[in-house]
Amino acid sequence: MKNIVLTGFMGSGKTTIGKLIAEKLDIELIDTDSEVIKELGMTIDKIFEVYGEKKFREVETMVIERVSKLENVVISTGGGVVLNPENVKLLRENGVIYFLYASAESILKRLKDDDTRPLLKNGDKLSNIIRLLNMRMPFYKNCDFEINTDILTPELAAEKIISIHLAKESKR
Ligand SMILES: Nc1ncnc2c1ncn2[C@@H]1O[C@H](COP(=O)(O)OP(=O)(O)O)[C@@H](O)[C@H]1O
Numbered sequence: 044m045k046n047i048v049l050t051g052f053m054g055s056g057k058t059t060i061g062k063l064i065a066e067k068l069d070i071e072l073i074d075t076d077s078e079v080i081k082e083l084g085m086t087i088d089k090i091f092e093v094y095g096e097k098k099f100r101e102v103e104t105m106v107i108e109r110v111s112k113l114e115n116v117v118i119s120t121g122g123g124v125v126l127n128p129e130n131v132k133l134l135r136e137n138g139v140i141y142f143l144y145a146s147a148e149s150i151l152k153r154l155k156d157d158d159t160r161p162l163l164k165n166g167d168k169l170s171n172i173i174r175l176l177n178m179r180m181p182f183y184k185n186c187d188f189e190i191n192t193d194i195l196t197p198e199l200a201a202e203k204i205i206s207i208h209l210a211k212e213s214k215r
């Protein structure tokens with residue numbers, strides 16, 4: 044089976060929905076943020092503080108080079124992965140890319156009390172979300188399928204992705 048690759052903004056539900064899909068299909072879940080954390084031995088927040096975003100992106104691409112060679116897995120990516128066309132190209136080789144849409148208001152609600160996302164830390168959270176979301180939308184829209192998480196629970200979003208994916212697989 045081709046990999047199920049989840050993309051979308053911070054708080055769009057990639058980790059939550061990725062876990063549900065992996066459980067339901069009984070396949071492995073790879074989380075690129077967790078792989079970067081393992082690689083550098085510190086939290087994402089600390090990586091940004093100590094090494095800066097550029098180094099984080101380099102290691103993130105190194106991780107994607109490795110995990111995109113796998114098959115039959117769910118890959119939950121960091122929200123900035125789609126910004127590098129090389130990452131998208133690699134992930135598409137063995138996978139189908141699902142964009143999890145969430146509005147700025149939903150993202151704010153979900154991440155209101157979260158302080159683990161360094162890009163949302165300085166300044167007003169909603170302004171940061173709107174600015175980044177607008178800038179990134181063309182990159183997210185370039186994915187293969189869009190799932191609106193504003194109107195679906197994680198459970199229903201997982202089921203929808205599975206049904207699209209299995210239907211696509213049966214036609215291969
Ligand atoms: N479809 C959804 N509806 C409501 N809340 C959601 C949904 N998807 C995720 N959440 C909540 O949003 C928060 C962030 O989700 P998470 O899976 O960590 O996002 P990501 O991995 O994309 O950054 C979690 O508290 C999660 O329970």
Ligand SMILES: O=C(O)C1=C[C@@H](OP(=O)(O)O)[C@@H](O)[C@H](O)C1
Binds near residue numbers: 054122123124160162
């Ligand atoms: O959007 C981004 O640029 C980032 C999203 C984060 O992952 P989540 O989308 O899982 O929060 C993490 O990779 C890092 O903080 C950068």
